[in-house]
Amino acid sequence: MTNSHTDKFTIAGSKYSSRLLVGTGKYKNSEETKSAIDKSGAEIVTVAIRRTNLGQEKNEPNLLDIIPPDKYTILPNTAGCYDAASAVRTCQLARELLNGHDLVKLEVLADEKTLFPNITQTLDAAKELIDDNFKVMVYTTDDPIIAKRLEEIGCVAVMPLAAPIGSGLGIQNPYNIRTIVENASVPIIVDAGVGTASDASIAMELGCDGVLMNTAIAEAKNPVLMASAMKKAIQAGREAYLAGRMPKRAYASASSPIDGRFF
Amino acid sequence: MNVLLNGSSYSIENNCSVVALIKNLELNGKYAVEINQTIIPKSEYSNQKINSGDKIEIVQAIGGG
Numbered sequence: 373m374t375n376s377h378t379d380k381f382t383i384a385g386s387k388y389s390s391r392l393l394v395g396t397g398k399y400k401n402s403e404e405t406k407s408a409i410d411k412s413g414a415e416i417v418t419v420a421i422r423r424t425n426l427g428q429e430k431n432e433p434n435l436l437d438i439i440p441p442d443k444y445t446i447l448p449n450t451a452g453c454y455d456a457a458s459a460v461r462t463c464q465l466a467r468e469l470l471n472g473h474d475l476v477k478l479e480v481l482a483d484e485k486t487l488f489p490n491i492t493q494t495l496d497a498a499k500e501l502i503d504d505n506f507k508v509m510v511y512t513t514d515d516p517i518i519a520k521r522l523e524e525i526g527c528v529a530v531m532p533l534a535a536p537i538g539s540g541l542g543i544q545n546p547y548n549i550r551t552i553v554e555n556a557s558v559p560i561i562v563d564a565g566v567g568t569a570s571d572a573s574i575a576m577e578l579g580c581d582g583v584l585m586n587t588a589i590a591e592a593k594n595p596v597l598m599a600s601a602m603k604k605a606i607q608a609g610r611e612a613y614l615a616g617r618m619p620k621r622a623y624a625s626a627s628s629p630i631d632g633r634f635f
Numbered sequence: 636m637n638v639l640l641n642g643s644s645y646s647i648e649n650n651c652s653v654v655a656l657i658k659n660l661e662l663n664g665k666y667a668v669e670i671n672q673t674i675i676p677k678s679e680y681s682n683q684k685i686n687s688g689d690k691i692e693i694v695q696a697i698g699g700g
Contacts (some may be wrong), residue, residue, distance in 0.1 A: 395700025421694050435697055
């Protein structure tokens, strides 16, 4: 069995044991958010940056009280940004909000129907953020050439989609994901499109360093139980990858010996 | 005087500082402040005066993926 104490991965110089990264959107309430995230074992947790609701209940719990930054690595995202400028602005506000914390999830979207990334704007934003000393984990398509380019300009992790955000369709292009992993020297994290535990295992079996998901857990009928399933699926997939799977054959290969038969 | 606070018109005293605005709003938790698309560091809240017509954004972390 893989020892989780030794099988760590590194993002921007920090080591992590959990290869499951989770979002905090779409939960029914803060109790469910907290329970699911606890159960997932995730160490890196994404948040969105939005206007403070100025008329809010004063007793309403703040998200960062539920997922305290001293316990989790908070990963602010740029969800909802459709151009480089608004993504950069969002990251700068997040850094101020989080007292200088400079790890961000960059996503610059192109289209509301697919939520596919706008790659040219993503590249522009990534360069600007890296010049401004951010550590950028970047959401991208499953294009191996673009994934490598994002690594070359200095992104600390490259995060190709498995399928459209929130679709739950699973990994649509495993060969591209495998090629991205083979080419990479930074962590590759499948971000978006995972629907259930087997999808997460497949991502890990392909050699990805981790999987980032939100809807697959939050929109499950029982999110806390799905968080537990995802934790195990990620671990199982990782161990299967490290173990090295048997080759596929077109025909049967008997498991019991031919020799020694008495019939 | 009036400012545009998180997209809505908001009335505050003349020569109000960011600290006074935050106190008025009774904000809790972590937030960041931007005036006319310039981020105001926390250390500047007491010095930073707000002018009539300023576009102020106060943001926080919320659930997202």
